[in-house]
Amino acid sequence: MATKETGPRLIDVARAAGVSIATASRAMAGTPGVRPAVAELVRKHADELGYVANVHARTLAGGHSRTVGLVVHEIGDPYFSEIASGLLRLADSEGLSLQICHTGRDPESELRHIRTLAAHRVAAIVVAGSGFVDPAVEAPARRELERYAASGGRVAVIGRHHLGTDAVLPPNEDGARAVAEHVLSLGHRRLVVVSGAPVLTTVADRLAGVRAALADAGIPEGDVPVLEGPFTRDGGREAARRVLDEHPETTAVLALNDDMAIGCLSVFRELGVAVPGQISVTGFDDVAVAVDLNPGLTTYHLPMAQMGEEALTLALKEPSVRPRRQLTRGELVVRGSTAAVRADALLL
Amino acid sequence: MATKETGPRLIDVARAAGVSIATASRAMAGTPGVRPAVAELVRKHADELGYVANVHARTLAGGHSRTVGLVVHEIGDPYFSEIASGLLRLADSEGLSLQICHTGRDPESELRHIRTLAAHRVAAIVVAGSGFVDPAVEAPARRELERYAASGGRVAVIGRHHLGTDAVLPPNEDGARAVAEHVLSLGHRRLVVVSGAPVLTTVADRLAGVRAALADAGIPEGDVPVLEGPFTRDGGREAARRVLDEHPETTAVLALNDDMAIGCLSVFRELGVAVPGQISVTGFDDVAVAVDLNPGLTTYHLPMAQMGEEALTLALKEPSVRPRRQLTRGELVVRGSTAAVRADALLL
DNA sequence: CTGAAAGCGCTTACAG
DNA sequence: CTGAAAGCGCTTACAG
Numbered sequence: 217m218a219t220k221e222t223g224p225r226l227i228d229v230a231r232a233a234g235v236s237i238a239t240a241s242r243a244m245a246g247t248p249g250v251r252p253a254v255a256e257l258v259r260k261h262a263d264e265l266g267y268v269a270n271v272h273a274r275t276l277a278g279g280h281s282r283t284v285g286l287v288v289h290e291i292g293d294p295y296f297s298e299i300a301s302g303l304l305r306l307a308d309s310e311g312l313s314l315q316i317c318h319t320g321r322d323p324e325s326e327l328r329h330i331r332t333l334a335a336h337r338v339a340a341i342v343v344a345g346s347g348f349v350d351p352a353v354e355a356p357a358r359r360e361l362e363r364y365a366a367s368g369g370r371v372a373v374i375g376r377h378h379l380g381t382d383a384v385l386p387p388n389e390d391g392a393r394a395v396a397e398h399v400l401s402l403g404h405r406r407l408v409v410v411s412g413a414p415v416l417t418t419v420a421d422r423l424a425g426v427r428a429a430l431a432d433a434g435i436p437e438g439d440v441p442v443l444e445g446p447f448t449r450d451g452g453r454e455a456a457r458r459v460l461d462e463h464p465e466t467t468a469v470l471a472l473n474d475d476m477a478i479g480c481l482s483v484f485r486e487l488g489v490a491v492p493g494q495i496s497v498t499g500f501d502d503v504a505v506a507v508d509l510n511p512g513l514t515t516y517h518l519p520m521a522q523m524g525e526e527a528l529t530l531a532l533k534e535p536s537v538r539p540r541r542q543l544t545r546g547e548l549v550v551r552g553s554t555a556a557v558r559a560d561a562l563l564l
Numbered sequence: 565m566a567t568k569e570t571g572p573r574l575i576d577v578a579r580a581a582g583v584s585i586a587t588a589s590r591a592m593a594g595t596p597g598v599r600p601a602v603a604e605l606v607r608k609h610a611d612e613l614g615y616v617a618n619v620h621a622r623t624l625a626g627g628h629s630r631t632v633g634l635v636v637h638e639i640g641d642p643y644f645s646e647i648a649s650g651l652l653r654l655a656d657s658e659g660l661s662l663q664i665c666h667t668g669r670d671p672e673s674e675l676r677h678i679r680t681l682a683a684h685r686v687a688a689i690v691v692a693g694s695g696f697v698d699p700a701v702e703a704p705a706r707r708e709l710e711r712y713a714a715s716g717g718r719v720a721v722i723g724r725h726h727l728g729t730d731a732v733l734p735p736n737e738d739g740a741r742a743v744a745e746h747v748l749s750l751g752h753r754r755l756v757v758v759s760g761a762p763v764l765t766t767v768a769d770r771l772a773g774v775r776a777a778l779a780d781a782g783i784p785e786g787d788v789p790v791l792e793g794p795f796t797r798d799g800g801r802e803a804a805r806r807v808l809d810e811h812p813e814t815t816a817v818l819a820l821n822d823d824m825a826i827g828c829l830s831v832f833r834e835l836g837v838a839v840p841g842q843i844s845v846t847g848f849d850d851v852a853v854a855v856d857l858n859p860g861l862t863t864y865h866l867p868m869a870q871m872g873e874e875a876l877t878l879a880l881k882e883p884s885v886r887p888r889r890q891l892t893r894g895e896l897v898v899r900g901s902t903a904a905v906r907a908d909a910l911l912l
Numbered sequence: 913c914t915g916a917a918a919g920c921g922c923t924t925a926c927a928g
Numbered sequence: 929c930t931g932a933a934a935g936c937g938c939t940t941a942c943a944g
Contacts, residue, residue, distance in 0.1 A: 223715035225921060236931045241923060251929060266711045271684045272620040273921035276936045292649030301640030304666050313680055316664050318652050332661055336619045363614045367571035478856050485858060508826050510858035573937060584915045589939060599913060621937035624920045
């Protein structure tokens with residue numbers, strides 16, 4: 217019988233079924249080498265007793281875990297929740313449990329959480345979210361992940377990191393270039409880039425893409441201000457105000473992610489700045505809401521859910537000698553927030 | 565030294581520090597009763613070795629887990645990701661890990677996941693997402709949770725369930741009544757309710773709130789069609805088309821959640837139906853994007869992150885004899901998607 | 913303050 | 929096909 221405080225154990229099931237604990241274990245695990253009738257009997261008793269195998273005992277004895285870990289900046293952020301959703305769907309179908317943790321973009325916190333996941337002996341860790349341009353910032357995390365990997369753990373990251381692991385790489389540079397080319401093709405020349413912290417590889421790569429497009433168009437870099445702020449909606453709001461204050465002649469704002477673009481749109485709307493009539497706005501990521509904004513947000517679509525799935529797929533593969541690099545395909549999505557530059561703006 | 569496949573164990577640390585495994589354990593856990601200098605020495609060696617305690621061994625031996633479980637319908641859905649975010653923030657500050665699972669609104673899947681969480685011996689389970697009006701649907705989950713609780717697990721739910729557990733209760737009925745009263749106060753009489761499946765308590769309660777407001781206003785229930793569909797953006801899109809087809813005289817659409825409202829807005833926008841000029845639209849929940857829509861969505865604000873936090877708080881408390889019921893406060897948020905009914909519509 | 917030892921609930925060679 | 933036994937890596941009374 218189940219004791220009040222711990223529930224029935226395997227030995228209770230074994231006794232009820234009149235078999236050894238070894239046989240009961242095999243029957244429950246579906247391991248071959250048990251007479252089918254016996255296995256069935258065991259399972260019947262397990263069911264009756266409400267037996268639920270203790271994962272900790274099982275993992276400790278068996279040596280492999282059926283849980284994977286996901287590290288995100290902020291699960292409330294659609295970018296990450298869509299990644300989590302795709303990853304979770306795959307985990308589910310593989311019978312894996314998922315442990316999620318928040319870092320709040322804090323490297324210290326990330327480190328602590330990686331250690332916790334390692335302590336849980338999860339089968340794999342997926343780190344989502346931007347890396348840092350400076351390898352030194354990631355060095356402690358790298359060390360921790362290497363230790364984890366050395367003890368049999370698997371790791372994959374989403375984005376460009378210096379972690380030495382398998383990686384899913386979104387086309388940040390190409391995508392940003394495509395967005396910028398689109399805006400340039402509409403005749404815009406007075407651009408402002410609204411950017412997150414360039415210490416992040418995601419930001420740096422997108423910035424590089426924009427610059428490449430500018431260079432191709434023969435526009436001096438100095439002609440295009442880059443306004444930096446938090447890589448969030450609020451950061452976008454702040455930047456939008458600065459655009460209006462400091463660069464009133466601007467005809468197009470290139471925000472380096474949708475969050476910032478959404479912040480810009482909200483300010484422009486509040487202040488009666490017409491989009492795209494007066495200023496065109498672009499984002500990056502294509503979070504689910506981008507299509508529902510009004511005007512719809514022109515942006516670069518990243519298949520977040522798929523990226524989450526791919527990252528877990530990589531992490532579940534046998535480790536390779538060289539880290540794998542999985543390139544993701546994105547796509548420019550043109551919606552209502554961009555339009556040809558006004559004729560009078562050309563005269564400025 | 566760490567073996568290649570498992571990493572250093574406590575015994576390796578103990579040896580390195582020249583103490584017993586018991587002392588090493590106490591030092592690492594911070595349990596009192598170890599000479600501070602010794603404790604420090606142990607931790608120094610642990611650090612050098614890169615020792616990370618095995619959570620499974622620790623949980624098995626110690627008997628208590630530092631992990632909690634969260635069951636949601638879909639983590640990619642902002643409603644749930646915001647709940648998860650609040651809950652995760654609290655979990656973090658309590659030093660708890662979080663295991664998340666998806667049910668896809670499937671009771672079978674929910675049951676399976678509850679069992680998995682129980683197998684993990686998580687300290688608490690939080691079930692987010694609507695309950696079912698029919699207690700029979702929840703009976704298996706209830707049985708499973710009771711078993712889990714009997715073996716020392718703690719449970720809290722968000723929403724009205726028949727699970728016999730502590731619950732965080734959003735003001736679905738009052739909120740929907742407030743929304744309906746607001747729309748009625750604007751002079752609208754030709755309403756349509758766009759609803760999810762009424763087998764869900766969330767839907768049933770919101771519907772009840774709308775009906776109460778209608779009754780107060782002396783409007784016969786039969787005058788207000790209720791269009792049912794999936795409780796999602798797509799469900800809202802479908803319903804919006806039906807509104808236009810089957811009830812072209814409609815001046816206000818009350819969607820029972822933001823997702824459906826957003827779906828309605830997208831269809832109206834595509835078809836050139838002015839909101840709120842021609843039709844006013846309301847939602848429920850106030851997901852983060854509601855304010856960024858254009859027009860902004862009039863809706864009923866639920867503090868999702870806070871609800872997640874409260875649910876975990878309840879689950880972490882000592883169990884009470886009677887299930888606790890924590891009522892959440894919400895708030896009507898009037899934005900641009902609702903306006904006074906057009907004078908000509910009054911003549912219809 | 914410290915250590916030897918039992919025990920947490922399983923899995924898995926190893927023998928039959 | 930089945931079982932006795934060792935062992936997974938810890939914690940925690942229990943003795944000192």
